[in-house]
Amino acid sequence: MLDGTTTKAGKCWKKVHLEFICEQKRNSSDFLVSDIGQHEVILGGNWLKEYNPTINWATQVIQFTDDIANIASEEEADDNPLEGVPSQYHTYAKVFGEEEFTKLPPHRSYDIHIELVDEEMRINSPLYSMTDTESIALKEWLDKELAAGKIQPSNSSISSPVMFIPKKDGSRRLVVDYRKLNANTKKSVYPLPRPDDLMSKLRGAKIFSALDMRWGYNNLRVAEEDVPKTAFRTKYGLFETKVMPFGLTNAPAYFQHWVNSIFHDMLDVSVVIYLDDILIFSKNEEEHTQHVEEVLRRLQDNQLFCKASKCFFHRQELSYLGIRVSVDGFSLDPLKIQAVQEWPAPTNRKELQSFLGFANFLRRFAKDFSKIARPLNNLISPSAEWKWNIREQESFEELKRVITEAPVLAHADPNKTYYLETDASGAAMGAVLSQRQEDGRLHPIGFMSESFKGAELNWDTHDKELHAIIQSLEFWRIYLEVGLPKDMGHDAILVIIDSFSKYSIFVPTEATANAARIADLFLEHYWKNHGLPKKTVSDRGTVFQNKFTRALYKRLGINPHFSSAYHPESDGQTERVNPSIEHFLRIYCGHSRKDWVKWLPLAQFAYNNAPHSATSTSPFMCIYGREPTFSPSNIETEVPEANDRTNIILQIQEEVASALRLSKERMTKGKPEETPISFEVGERAWLDAKNINLKTTSSKLNDRRLGPFK
Structure with a gap:
C-alpha cells in the first residue's frame, strides 16, 4: 500500500x-x-496518463491543461452570436457581436476615479508563481488586450500582482490582486440595490427576459490621471489598464451608477438591474417586446454588450440573482437546493462560516431560520470552543431541510389584505407575511427571523412578542406602508412651490398620472396664473425625467433640475411641506379617510396664509402684497351647514397659527423642560392615539390624538 x-x-x-x-x-x-x-x-x-494534470509539487496543487485553455477561450465569439435571440431583436446584432466588444470604449462622465487615502503609501506586492500552462494563457491574454488598446506598458510606482482564480464551471479567471490598493482607496458611498427590494417590483408581471452584460466593468474607462494606479506586474513586464478592471473596490458602485443613469426612467417600471444582470418584466407579450427593444437600443447606444448564450427571452419562469422568478412568485434555484443538499457537515469554524454565509442568502425562504441556526451561530465566535455534537448536527440537518423544502413565495399584491403572524420566545423571534391567493389559502410572501442579543435575552415574553411585531413591521415596511386612500379617483397630491415666495399649490391627482397629465395640471393650476418658470426642481420620478417632459421643457425654455438619487432632501422645500399636508388631512378627514380631496383647498389656504420661517411673512403676502381678506361675521345664519363650515375654517386658522407659534418657540428656545401634568375634575384633555386600534381604511391618515374628553 x-x-x-x-x-x-x-x-x-x-x-x-x-x-x-x-x-x-x-x-x-x-x-x-x-x-x-x-x-x-x-x-x-x-x-495520470489519461488526464495528464499539471502538478505543483511545492504547493501540492493539481491543475488540468484544458482548464487553463478555458481562460483564453472563455470570451471568444460564439459560432452563431444570435443563436437563441428572437428574430425581432436581430436589429440589435451589435449587442451580441464580438467586433464592437473588442474595441476600446470612449471616456464618459462615469469614468472611475481612484482617490487614495495616503498618496505617499507604497503599494507593491511580489509576483505569484505560475505553471507553464498559466504562463501561456497569461501571455495570450496580454497580447490580445494590448492589441485592443485596453492595456498598455506602464512605468507606475504602484503595482499589484496577477493571479488565476477558479470559476464555478471549473475554468480559471485571470484577475489582478488589488487588495493593497483597495485598502488605501477612499470608498464610494453609491448604494447597490437590495435584491429583495428589486424582487418586490415584479408583482403583476407575466413575462420575463434576462440579459447578462458581457464583461460589463470593462465597458467603463479609468480616468486618465488614475490609469497608473491600476498597474499590475507580471513575469512579462509591468502593465496598466485603461478600462475598469474587476477587483477595484469602487468598481461595483461606479458601474451601478452608470447603468442606473442609462435606464433611469425604466427602473422599477419594466426593468430591475443589479450590476451586470438585467431583468425585464411586463404584463403582456406586446408590452414586453417594446420593453426588450428599448433595453437593447440603450445597450447598443452605450456600447454595452451581452452574450446570447447567457440571455433568456420571453419566459414565464427564469433564474435571476440565484432566485427562480415566475408568474406565481419566487422559489429557490434548483442549483441552490442541490448545493445545500450536498453540503457536508462542517469540520471547523471556517467551513461553518461558509455554510451559514450561503444559507443566510436564502433565509427569507426559511421559517424560524434564526431559531434553528442558533446552535451553529454559537460556534462562530472565536472565543467559543469548537464542539460538533448531536445538537449541532441536528441543527445543521434541520436547517438544510427547511431550506430545501422552502415554499414558493407569492408576489405581494397591494390590492389584497396582508396577514402578519409573529412569534417570539427564548432566544429568537420570527414572522411570516402572507396573502390569501386564488385557492382561498394563505400563501407566504416572506419569512423574517432574528436572534435576541445581549440584554434582549432577559426581556419578559410579552416584551419579546411586542419587539417581534415592531421588527416585522419595519422589515416589511415597503409592503405595509400605504399611500393615500382613493377619493374621487385621486390617490396622490401634486405639490407645487414657488421658491421665492414659498407660495404652495396642492393639486389632487393620481399616482399613475403620466407626463402629459402632469403637464396639463401645471398649466391648469400654475402656468395660467403665474407664467412659466425659468427653473424647476423635482424628484426623480419617471414623469419628470421622461422624453416627453424633457422635450416640452426644452421647447418652453424651462431648465429642469432633479433631487439627488437616494437623497430627496435636496428637493427640500417640497419635502418639508409634505408632512404639513399629511398632518392637516389627518386632523380633518372623516373616519373613512376617503374625503381628503375636499379638505385640500383649505389646507392650501391655511399654509399660504401663515408666516413662513424663511421670509417671516406669509406666502400670500409675498405674492399679492396683502393678507387675504377673511373677516367672517359672528352672527350665525339659519343654514346649519354654512355655520359648520365657517366654524371649521375659523378653527383651522386658529390651530395653524398656534402650531406655527409653538414650532417657532421650539426652534428658537429648544424643547422646553417637561413638567408633570395635572388635571382638574371636569377639565378637557386629549388622548394620545398612538396605541389605540382604530378601525379605519387607511392608517396613514389616522388621528394622532382623540378627544378632547372630560
Whole structure:
C-alpha cells in the first residue's frame, strides 16, 4: 500500500467504474476494490496518463491543461452570436457581436476615479508563481488586450500582482490582486440595490427576459490621471489598464451608477438591474417586446454588450440573482437546493462560516431560520470552543431541510389584505407575511427571523412578542406602508412651490398620472396664473425625467433640475411641506379617510396664509402684497351647514397659527423642560392615539390624538 502497509484482503477480485470530481473537474476511471488503509482512493499511473494534470509539487496543487485553455477561450465569439435571440431583436446584432466588444470604449462622465487615502503609501506586492500552462494563457491574454488598446506598458510606482482564480464551471479567471490598493482607496458611498427590494417590483408581471452584460466593468474607462494606479506586474513586464478592471473596490458602485443613469426612467417600471444582470418584466407579450427593444437600443447606444448564450427571452419562469422568478412568485434555484443538499457537515469554524454565509442568502425562504441556526451561530465566535455534537448536527440537518423544502413565495399584491403572524420566545423571534391567493389559502410572501442579543435575552415574553411585531413591521415596511386612500379617483397630491415666495399649490391627482397629465395640471393650476418658470426642481420620478417632459421643457425654455438619487432632501422645500399636508388631512378627514380631496383647498389656504420661517411673512403676502381678506361675521345664519363650515375654517386658522407659534418657540428656545401634568375634575384633555386600534381604511391618515374628553 501507499503507506507501506500490506493489504489484509490479499488479492483484489473486484473492479468498479466510478465517476468522481477532482479539483472541480469531473473524471471517470476503473478502480480495484481493496482495503487500502487510511486512504479512500488512490489515483494511479493509468489515471495520470489519461488526464495528464499539471502538478505543483511545492504547493501540492493539481491543475488540468484544458482548464487553463478555458481562460483564453472563455470570451471568444460564439459560432452563431444570435443563436437563441428572437428574430425581432436581430436589429440589435451589435449587442451580441464580438467586433464592437473588442474595441476600446470612449471616456464618459462615469469614468472611475481612484482617490487614495495616503498618496505617499507604497503599494507593491511580489509576483505569484505560475505553471507553464498559466504562463501561456497569461501571455495570450496580454497580447490580445494590448492589441485592443485596453492595456498598455506602464512605468507606475504602484503595482499589484496577477493571479488565476477558479470559476464555478471549473475554468480559471485571470484577475489582478488589488487588495493593497483597495485598502488605501477612499470608498464610494453609491448604494447597490437590495435584491429583495428589486424582487418586490415584479408583482403583476407575466413575462420575463434576462440579459447578462458581457464583461460589463470593462465597458467603463479609468480616468486618465488614475490609469497608473491600476498597474499590475507580471513575469512579462509591468502593465496598466485603461478600462475598469474587476477587483477595484469602487468598481461595483461606479458601474451601478452608470447603468442606473442609462435606464433611469425604466427602473422599477419594466426593468430591475443589479450590476451586470438585467431583468425585464411586463404584463403582456406586446408590452414586453417594446420593453426588450428599448433595453437593447440603450445597450447598443452605450456600447454595452451581452452574450446570447447567457440571455433568456420571453419566459414565464427564469433564474435571476440565484432566485427562480415566475408568474406565481419566487422559489429557490434548483442549483441552490442541490448545493445545500450536498453540503457536508462542517469540520471547523471556517467551513461553518461558509455554510451559514450561503444559507443566510436564502433565509427569507426559511421559517424560524434564526431559531434553528442558533446552535451553529454559537460556534462562530472565536472565543467559543469548537464542539460538533448531536445538537449541532441536528441543527445543521434541520436547517438544510427547511431550506430545501422552502415554499414558493407569492408576489405581494397591494390590492389584497396582508396577514402578519409573529412569534417570539427564548432566544429568537420570527414572522411570516402572507396573502390569501386564488385557492382561498394563505400563501407566504416572506419569512423574517432574528436572534435576541445581549440584554434582549432577559426581556419578559410579552416584551419579546411586542419587539417581534415592531421588527416585522419595519422589515416589511415597503409592503405595509400605504399611500393615500382613493377619493374621487385621486390617490396622490401634486405639490407645487414657488421658491421665492414659498407660495404652495396642492393639486389632487393620481399616482399613475403620466407626463402629459402632469403637464396639463401645471398649466391648469400654475402656468395660467403665474407664467412659466425659468427653473424647476423635482424628484426623480419617471414623469419628470421622461422624453416627453424633457422635450416640452426644452421647447418652453424651462431648465429642469432633479433631487439627488437616494437623497430627496435636496428637493427640500417640497419635502418639508409634505408632512404639513399629511398632518392637516389627518386632523380633518372623516373616519373613512376617503374625503381628503375636499379638505385640500383649505389646507392650501391655511399654509399660504401663515408666516413662513424663511421670509417671516406669509406666502400670500409675498405674492399679492396683502393678507387675504377673511373677516367672517359672528352672527350665525339659519343654514346649519354654512355655520359648520365657517366654524371649521375659523378653527383651522386658529390651530395653524398656534402650531406655527409653538414650532417657532421650539426652534428658537429648544424643547422646553417637561413638567408633570395635572388635571382638574371636569377639565378637557386629549388622548394620545398612538396605541389605540382604530378601525379605519387607511392608517396613514389616522388621528394622532382623540378627544378632547372630560
